[in-house]
Amino acid sequence: NLMHRNHMLPESASLRCTVFNDKGDLIASSKDVKRSTLISEYGLFPRDLRKIDKTNHSVEIAPSISVRRDSILINMLYIRCLIKADTVILFDDMSLRSSRAQSQLISEIETKLKSTTDSSLAYEMRALEAVLVSAMTNLDAEMKVHTTVTKGILSELEQDVTSDKLRFLLIQNKKISTFAQKATLIRDVIDELLDNDDDLAEMYLTDTLNNKPHSVDDHAEVEMLLESYYKHSDEIVQTINSVIANVRTTEEIINIILDSNRNQLMLLGLKFSIGLLSLGAGMFAASAYGMNLENFIEEDHYGFPLVVILTMAPMAFLFAYSSKHLRRLQKVTMMDHYKSVREKF
Amino acid sequence: NLMHRNHMLPESASLRCTVFNDKGDLIASSKDVKRSTLISEYGLFPRDLRKIDKTNHSVEIAPSISVRRDSILINMLYIRCLIKADTVILFDDMSLRSSRAQSQLISEIETKLKSTTDSSLAYEMRALEAVLVSAMTNLDAEMKVHTTVTKGILSELEQDVTSDKLRFLLIQNKKISTFAQKATLIRDVIDELLDNDDDLAEMYLTDTLNNKPHSVDDHAEVEMLLESYYKHSDEIVQTINSVIANVRTTEEIINIILDSNRNQLMLLGLKFSIGLLSLGAGMFAASAYGMNLENFIEEDHYGFPLVVILTMAPMAFLFAYSSKHLRRLQKVTMMDHYKSVREKF
Amino acid sequence: NLMHRNHMLPESASLRCTVFNDKGDLIASSKDVKRSTLISEYGLFPRDLRKIDKTNHSVEIAPSISVRRDSILINMLYIRCLIKADTVILFDDMSLRSSRAQSQLISEIETKLKSTTDSSLAYEMRALEAVLVSAMTNLDAEMKVHTTVTKGILSELEQDVTSDKLRFLLIQNKKISTFAQKATLIRDVIDELLDNDDDLAEMYLTDTLNNKPHSVDDHAEVEMLLESYYKHSDEIVQTINSVIANVRTTEEIINIILDSNRNQLMLLGLKFSIGLLSLGAGMFAASAYGMNLENFIEEDHYGFPLVVILTMAPMAFLFAYSSKHLRRLQKVTMMDHYKSVREKF
């Protein structure tokens, strides 16, 4: 029952952060920062912290880019990041599976912030670009894994439909649906930001800090930056959606094929029945002449071939008759149905 | 990783356009025009350009006719076009499949703009009409392909239901649903424009340019022009919807027929079983008399025919008895059910 | 490509109308009236005309009764009609199938307008009543056809369930659903009008013309008139809904019966298998004694009957054993399931 007491302990009130200074130097790596410090120093609300912390447990949290008076708060995939005009704080994700992406993100941010070629861009823009590059690279990689795996299953299914492959397609289908949702949310977040002039203008944190706030219309630079990432995410969404449509069509076609296969198995079974029935007729005739009774042609020289040939007759008749019946059913037609209905009503 | 840098390059900020002057002459073909030029010279918003550019990747974008102070922006099928009182700018679609429609559109616009018989119509009206003619011709052609193909499959299915044809119907069904949605959106865009007096009046760009703005009620000319295209698109929507309803009914009927066919195959299999069972009875009797045991009628002259005839008896009995059972099940009736329930409850 | 030019031709701008004067005389039958005349003389909006004209193609248009300052515009089933204080204009429906209903409507309107017994009612009320009578008569007739046909199929299905009948039920089900929707929309239009005091009071066109406008509460006469037609349409809706519920229940019961029938066919097949299996056992024993080998009882007098009887034993055993197995499965019970689960968990 320790759980319901830990809100008393001061440690629980801290988050593990990685901090970059205005030169792009990594001044603190995975440092525990108190919640109260974050709130007082960086102008965050307790609500923001809750949102950031919430992601420990639930992955399905919607991505967001919140533009504040003097900071940009980004919550996207494994990235939870606060960008200010002279500081970048990266909140660490404890879960293991994103640790590699996390370290790539750290080096990307450092490179960008220290970069001299991009120095025409303000500090916050470079940080934002580093975050978006990392997110897109990650999305891209995941998309490539999904499309490769899915195409592999689909091409295997084209050769041979087995329940194992169907099962794997089902699981893969779930995964790409989840990914498509994730990618669409990220695209929509960027799209909404692009449609919001106020937020775009407020993103010039350095200029705002230097008392040169941008007017609502003056945001060409950041708009173009965001646009290129919007297009990239849109491409990912389009690609994954076409993969999903592909999977769905394949599934529906497989259903038709399996249905038809089952019908053909039924038909084959009926053909075997016809064969057995014909042989049965022959056997009956033969066993009749095998009875220890006087059949008057015992000694006849032509008895054997005659009876064998005559025995073939009912066999052939039964075979022909049954086959005709089956063939009539084998060809499923809508003609008769229309006709009979027209006659009746 | 070149992708996330290309927003820096000036070329990426241009669109390929085809421009017509006020005489209808093609003054620029597939010329690259800078985004900034488009925004400053033609009074477009960055948002409009994004919308136009967006269509590179996603085809599902909703059509739109936006009426501005001094221009009409049309986004419809493969057409993305800006009409002004003295200029028409056509934004090129890079994708190959619409290139033929695109060149037809260019010649249509040129013809209309240079036309002398229609000279009573203002410049912008003639351009608008050329665009709508091109769009409708395209929709019409696509509709005809779809209806022809669909009717072909349906008539083939009437003769013979196979899984190949069902599979093809499934794919065709998806295609016509997509087309119906596309056509409906276009019809609705025209319908909404017709219901909006302000927009209709503002569409007289030449008169507005000459300081003779139309009042909100004064738009009979453009209303009639749009109405005829509204009717045409409505006809297309009605036709394609009736095709869809036709396909759905056929699918449901096929399901009933396939179900009934499967039942008939089951019944046929049972008939074969009856035959085999009867023959089995006969064979048992015959093989009993075939035993190397003394059956006391070995030498009897009437033994053979007698036993054969007597052997037929259980065969006939089994055949009749089984057939009766089957016939009772073959005729599915609701009568007994009602009765027995009434008795019970 | 004539289509996209016909908005230029003046004829296309006219509608075919039938006009009654204030005496009820038919002063114009199927006369072509220009759209512009209709708009200027009768105070209609271009929008109204579009709505009236739209019905050429699409039947699914929602019915409406629009009350204007000096006219009532009715759009209901095949009826498109403008009622004024001294004129009734009936817009002709070009489609053939409603031509008989149309001519009945014309004679009904003429009779009503010339009627002396109803002369206590104002001109517009008599016209309105004629329109409603015609619409209700038509709905009634269609409902009777649908209920008769549906009941016929249902009673046929009670005797014998075939795929032809199921197919016909499916098609009929679609038809009555469409009809129910149509009837419900008409009932709701009248109901809404009854709930709208303003519109009811404004419907006294003659009094309004004579400068005696009715107050919002003073509409007992028209309310009672509409009420009786409301009740009639409500009855039709109730009847058709109970027919639909009937069809749905029958369909669900048929599904249960077909399922049970399929199970019974399976059981019958298994019974045949039991028979064949038993005979097979007998045949094996008999054919063993039919071998050309010394079986030591060749000459025994009691050999034949003994072996035949002994042969019956495995047959009987197999028959009894298999039948027991089958019987156990034939009676589907939930008992064992409950028990075994309780024991397990």
Next chain:
Amino acid sequence: NLMHRNHMLPESASLRCTVFNDKGDLIASSKDVKRSTLISEYGLFPRDLRKIDKTNHSVEIAPSISVRRDSILINMLYIRCLIKADTVILFDDMSLRSSRAQSQLISEIETKLKSTTDSSLAYEMRALEAVLVSAMTNLDAEMKVHTTVTKGILSELEQDVTSDKLRFLLIQNKKISTFAQKATLIRDVIDELLDNDDDLAEMYLTDTLNNKPHSVDDHAEVEMLLESYYKHSDEIVQTINSVIANVRTTEEIINIILDSNRNQLMLLGLKFSIGLLSLGAGMFAASAYGMNLENFIEEDHYGFPLVVILTMAPMAFLFAYSSKHLRRLQKVTMMDHYKSVREKF
């Protein structure tokens, strides 16, 4: 065509009513009262009358308790009643099936109104209570019938699942769903009234008549009265909902059982096939030795038992081999699937 004229006849404008005076005496039984009288004397609106009259045709009308300035109008189940401070008017339902409930309601109202023990309650409260008692008694009785019948079917199904019983469960399921909806609507009407302080205070008609209107908070008496009926109706709703949940669970379990039964029938059929196949092998061997050919052991003393025993060998082998195959399929396991997929991908 008399129908569309009857709004002219004065009789159609009357309702059949039963009236109680302020002493609780039945002063008029099934008297025809003119609509106009009801409107003028009792302050009803034509709309109220329409609602009351509407119930002739449609049973699905929503229940309602409307509190007016000087009357309470109740529309619930078969009850349509107007309560005033000194009069109770009961509108007769023409339909036969509720006539007994109707007469019980009349005697209940009379008893309550004349009651001396309840005389502390105002006239309108006693009338309201009588109405609610009658409604609840009726709901209760119907619920008991439904639960008894449903439990009967469910317990019958536990012993033996037949299509007749399933069919009956289907019909019963529909009935209890309709009833649950009806009961829920009544509970919600009382709940809404309880949440509406204004209406509760206005229900003291006698006090209002005596110019002692209750304040919005002063309605403890009526609130407690309604509360007890609210609880009763809530109990009914809860009971019927638990019955519905029970039915649904049973249906889903039956589906699993039927599915499993079908699989077991298939398995039994395969077992019979195995038997027949084994016997066939034996028969072939035996009939081979039954050929009229020299097999060299004709005279051997151990020939017969030897061949019979050797014949058993292929039979036993086929039986064992086939049974093994079947047993492997009989035990449906997910293990192999997981393994094979892991190996493949």
Next chain:
Amino acid sequence: NLMHRNHMLPESASLRCTVFNDKGDLIASSKDVKRSTLISEYGLFPRDLRKIDKTNHSVEIAPSISVRRDSILINMLYIRCLIKADTVILFDDMSLRSSRAQSQLISEIETKLKSTTDSSLAYEMRALEAVLVSAMTNLDAEMKVHTTVTKGILSELEQDVTSDKLRFLLIQNKKISTFAQKATLIRDVIDELLDNDDDLAEMYLTDTLNNKPHSVDDHAEVEMLLESYYKHSDEIVQTINSVIANVRTTEEIINIILDSNRNQLMLLGLKFSIGLLSLGAGMFAASAYGMNLENFIEEDHYGFPLVVILTMAPMAFLFAYSSKHLRRLQKVTMMDHYKSVREKF
């Protein structure tokens, strides 16, 4: 008919309560308190009491934490509790199954209220925490039962899929869905409270009583307290949701496996048919030579082995031919379908 009178009896107007004073002493256990007392003394509304009482019958009531001017009313799981600055009233739940949780709650509240270590917390906060601890402990326990049982069924299903286990999975699935809904509602109630600054500030009842009301921003203490329980409930919701997703995936995989199993049973049946057919061919040949007719090789020394070997030929042919047919169908492929369609259309 006692039911509809019990609102007259004074007892029915009381609730059974357990009361704690400001020292945390249990001053009244399961005491009947009049509704009127509760309303007048504790400032409750009749509506609150109804809500509390309602839970007798329906379990599906939504949880709520209502913050009042001088009290907090909690309705959560089996807990219905009123917290004031110096009193805690616990309303007893009559139902038996929650009695143990109830007594645990009572001891938890007493411990907390008397606790000296937590004395830094105000009286109402300690009471609130006790309530939340009890609710979370209960949710946790229920979650553990559900996950354990579900995992047990899933692991049993991995070994062997039987209808009993499927049935149990179905029932368990319903239970965990209900539980997930319950847990989600509780989490959302806490989340909403956390997002509402006003309510959080008003929860400092003691300070409000001492005329030191907290400002809207001043609620760090209670926010942190609620947050830790929010996280706990969120963890429960996440866990149960992943269990549900697990169950759903297993169900879908089982469907694929059962389908594949049914196909394999069909294939096995066809293999048996092939065997029987081949044996039938052999038997026919053998029985032909068993006829009592002159076959000219009776005395031939090589007749027997020759005929047996020749008899094997049609058997082998039939076996090979049928098996080839079956193998072709056994491997379900999409290849042919694509090809044939491409050729046709």
